[in-house]
Amino acid sequence: MLTVALPKGALLKDSIRLLQSVGLDFSAFLDSGNRQLQIQDPTQTAQGLLVRAQDVPVYVEYGQAQLGIVGFDVLQEKKPQVAQFADLGFGHCRMSVAVPSQSPYRSAMELPPNCRVASKFVHCAHDFFSKIDLPVEIIPLYGSVELGPITGMSEAIVDLVSTGRTLKENGLIELDCLYDSTARLIAHPLSYRLNQYNLEHWLNEISKNSQPLAAKAS
Amino acid sequence: MLTVALPKGALLKDSIRLLQSVGLDFSAFLDSGNRQLQIQDPTQTAQGLLVRAQDVPVYVEYGQAQLGIVGFDVLQEKKPQVAQFADLGFGHCRMSVAVPSQSPYRSAMELPPNCRVASKFVHCAHDFFSKIDLPVEIIPLYGSVELGPITGMSEAIVDLVSTGRTLKENGLIELDCLYDSTARLIAHPLSYRLNQYNLEHWLNEISKNSQPLAAKAS
Numbered sequence: 361m362l363t364v365a366l367p368k369g370a371l372l373k374d375s376i377r378l379l380q381s382v383g384l385d386f387s388a389f390l391d392s393g394n395r396q397l398q399i400q401d402p403t404q405t406a407q408g409l410l411v412r413a414q415d416v417p418v419y420v421e422y423g424q425a426q427l428g429i430v431g432f433d434v435l436q437e438k439k440p441q442v443a444q445f446a447d448l449g450f451g452h453c454r455m456s457v458a459v460p461s462q463s464p465y466r467s468a469m470e471l472p473p474n475c476r477v478a479s480k481f482v483h484c485a486h487d488f489f490s491k492i493d494l495p496v497e498i499i500p501l502y503g504s505v506e507l508g509p510i511t512g513m514s515e516a517i518v519d520l521v522s523t524g525r526t527l528k529e530n531g532l533i534e535l536d537c538l539y540d541s542t543a544r545l546i547a548h549p550l551s552y553r554l555n556q557y558n559l560e561h562w563l564n565e566i567s568k569n570s571q572p573l574a575a576k577a578s
Numbered sequence: 579m580l581t582v583a584l585p586k587g588a589l590l591k592d593s594i595r596l597l598q599s600v601g602l603d604f605s606a607f608l609d610s611g612n613r614q615l616q617i618q619d620p621t622q623t624a625q626g627l628l629v630r631a632q633d634v635p636v637y638v639e640y641g642q643a644q645l646g647i648v649g650f651d652v653l654q655e656k657k658p659q660v661a662q663f664a665d666l667g668f669g670h671c672r673m674s675v676a677v678p679s680q681s682p683y684r685s686a687m688e689l690p691p692n693c694r695v696a697s698k699f700v701h702c703a704h705d706f707f708s709k710i711d712l713p714v715e716i717i718p719l720y721g722s723v724e725l726g727p728i729t730g731m732s733e734a735i736v737d738l739v740s741t742g743r744t745l746k747e748n749g750l751i752e753l754d755c756l757y758d759s760t761a762r763l764i765a766h767p768l769s770y771r772l773n774q775y776n777l778e779h780w781l782n783e784i785s786k787n788s789q790p791l792a793a794k795a796s
Contacts, residue, residue, distance in 0.1 A: 363729075368721075397722055398729070409729065412721035422717070424731040499640070503586075503630035504615055511581075511616070511627065513642040 362406040362557035365425035367413035432541040446567035451543040478508030485518035580624040580775035583643035585631035592668040650759040664785035669761040696726030703736035
């Protein structure tokens with residue numbers, strides 16, 4: 361049976377709405393009482409897997425799910441072996457370098473060499489500072505990266521920014537944007553080539569139905 | 579000022595209770611309305627940092643916190659450069675290898691060579707299977723590791739087991755225990771050597787007050 365990996369968190373509601381528009385209803389995942397991580401849609405056409413955003417590409421890479429929806433940020437950080445199909449036009453955010461507003465730096469280039477940068481996205485941060493040829497020490501954190509500069513542990517952070525509220529509340533300002541991120545449709549490459557479970561049809565339908573969302577957002 | 583890094587999640591309540599018993603009150607972190615990640619105790623003796631469990635050793639390693647409370651599992655996985663002081667006697671759980679109950683394996687040694695093992699604790703899993711000389715492919719996941727065997731992505735998992743309820747609900751059984759875990763008191767090595775902020779006193783007090791907890795649990 362066709363299996364779709366869905367990300368817990370910020371992208372879940374829009375992902376479920378998009379799949380509903382092509383006839384795959386996984387809205388049971390949104391029921392507050394739901395504890396199941398694996399459900400079938402009512403038409404028995406497909407099953408959904410509810411997993412952490414970072415785990416979506418893992419299930420797709422191993423072919424346990426043929427389709428997945430995940431943020432571009434996760435794909436940039438993990439570089440999984442999956443086929444990227446469509447920009448789904450929701451979940452807009454950006455990966456940014458930020459510093460305390462009272463710091464003297466106004467661009468990432470001005471940061472002092474060998475300074476410390478806290479991030480949950482260590483590969484993205486490393487790639488960015490390599491590209492601008494600035495040696496920095498990346499401090500890997502799992503949450504609340506904004507505490508890095510607040511406690512004095514790091515001069516800067518690299519983190520996802522959506523509304524900018526968290527930065528503002530913590531007295532941080534954005535210096536540079538590494539890239540913009542939105543939700544992406546990904547597929548298992550071999551399943552796509554073999555057109556397993558009529559995959560091409562589903563990819564086309566989902567991509568087509570996401571265009572109004574993408575247009576509305578742009 | 580003395581800074582103590584406290585772990586969000588399962589260990590937080592007992593950690594705060596233990597620190598209260600030595601006169602450091604960070605119970606404001608337990609207020610449902612609290613959004614602050616950094617607070618001072620009412621006597622202005624110390625400040626508390628509320629961070630992800632995996633980040634506690636990072637703050638202590640960099641000396642941003644002189645003390646921290648964290649699970650032994652995190653120390654085993656991350657191998658941070660921190661001084662380990664006391665077993666605090668709460669937060670009992672164990673790191674275990676588990677498989678679907680209908681699988682033919684009854685010990686980790688019986689798992690087929692090159693099988694797949696899903697885990698959030700990739701280093702612990704790798705160390706364990708190296709030690710028993712069984713080559714396996716570790717699949718790194720961030721959450722809901724029990725989905726690995728359920729979806730057929732992995733033969734086994736390595737994960738923390740507390741009550742065993744999650745395993746049971748997902749039809750999994752434990753094969754072997756890698757180690758038992760409890761909350762540990764850690765310190766920044768240089769701060770300890772220099773006895774910054776009277777660190778020795780606090781380490782002794784906290785260790786002493788944790789003994790009834792440890793005794794009760796054993």
